[in-house]
Amino acid sequence: MAFAVIAHYRCAPADEATVRAALLKMRAHTLTEPGNLAYEVHTDVDRPGAFVLYERYTDRAGFDAHAAAGYFAELIVGTVRPLLTERTVTFAEVL
Structure with missing residues (x-):
């Protein structure tokens, strides 16, 4: 059964660029993993410094x-x- 991770991160607006860069580097690495099916990084358009990650x-x-x-x-x-x-x-099993 597939396994999902949904993460909500928040940082100070001054740290947003650093967090964004690290998450995008992480995405590049993760997408090459044999057990990875998806790794999406989102920003919250209404909250500076807020990110949502969806991993499968x-x-x-x-x-x-x-x-x-x-x-x-x-x-x-x-x-x-x-x-x-x-x-x-949040850790979840994909139905």
Whole structure:
């Protein structure tokens, strides 16, 4: 069964360009992963510094491999997360 991740991120407007760049680099890496089916990065047009990510993987193991990648540690854990003022992540099975 496919596995999805929906993440809502918010950062200060001053950090928006840094977060955006890191998320776009992350997208480029993620789309090459064998377990990845989709990785979409969205900005909220009404809230500066707000992002929505939609990720889809073949299964939970595909996501776990994604989260274990060195570029995940560098770009998400090391760059994006420290700049966030809000973060909500939902894990879901695709019906």
